[in-house]
Amino acid sequence: MDRFRFTLLAVCLVLLYLGQADLRLFFANTQPLEIPITELDPSQPPQEWMEITGGVLDLAEAISTSGTLEVDALLVPLVADPQQSSFHILVETHDQAMVDTFTTYYFNLDTYKEQQEFREQNQDKFLIERPVVGMMQGSLVASSNQERLRELAEEGGLHLEGEVLFLSEGKEPPRIRGFLFVALALLGLWKFAAMTKKSTSASTPS
Template sequence: MKRFRFTLLAVCLVLLYLGWNDASLYLRNRAPLAVTIGALEKGDTPREWLRISGGTLIMDEAISTSGSIELDALLVPLKADPATPGFRVLVETRDPALLDFFQTYHFKLDSALAKERFHAEHQQEFRVQRDIIGTQITGMIASGNRDKLTTLAKDLGIQVSDNVMLLSEGNQPPTYRGFLFLAIGILGLGKLLLRWPKNESPEAVSDN
């Protein structure tokens, strides 16, 4: 019984932690902040939910997240100047048109000559100029993805900044989830503490 109460206490604390993270993210990002790709390349990252202007998606350097013909998403560098080596901002996109374009170029052409001809005929489509609205991928997920990306990019001969920013296109901070987690966590914690035996402290449970 003691371990069960301790497990419920841990669940409530986790919900409070997750709820606070989501709620604070929403409160900081009521609307996407307009920023230029040039500012981001200089290291200016004022908020998480961004509308980035002035950038070009470099499809030549796009990386599949699945590593197979069945594409789930692409990681595409976003640059102010396509000719500049390396990149600071990497966009995770699930745009069907970009996925289909990437799949055609990498998996549906049967020779290097066919790829060269395709590239010459579709030069503009390898340089996609458009505003990007999305949310930064932060925390442990971003750290893990960044490590995987760095290793993969080095294998492909692509220069990657050590502090590369990962941005999920089309994603936005959760509106209600954080507050829901907070409410459930507070109610659960309050109910648990009210029913806690008077002669037994939470610290004693953790020792067991």
């Protein structure tokens, strides 16, 4: 019985920790912060959920995150000037149109000439000017994932310089999960307290 009680306590504390982290993230990011790319410091982003405006997604420099012919997501540099040679913002995107263009360009064309002709005919698909809305996070899991993405980018030949901001396009702060975790944790702690009280009463001599 004691083992079960303390296992329950441990689970509740973990849920409470995860829940408060989600709630902090949610209340600090109730809306995406709109910020021009020229005003964004990758080393000190103002919040986790952002809408970056004025940037260009450089698909020609993108790499696949899967490492296989089955492309599911891309890591695409977001730049203020398409001529810049180093990158500070990388966007992880599942945009199907971009995935299709990337797949055609790198895997479905046999010669360099075909690639050049395809790129000339689809310039607007390789330099995409649009706002990017997405999330970055500072948790240990997210930090580990960012390190993996950085290694992947460098292995893919991207020239990264200084601090690099990784943004997951389309991702939003959790809205329900934090409240659910905290509610479950409090319910479990109430159960733990009731079991402890019962155990104490049972062991007290009359």
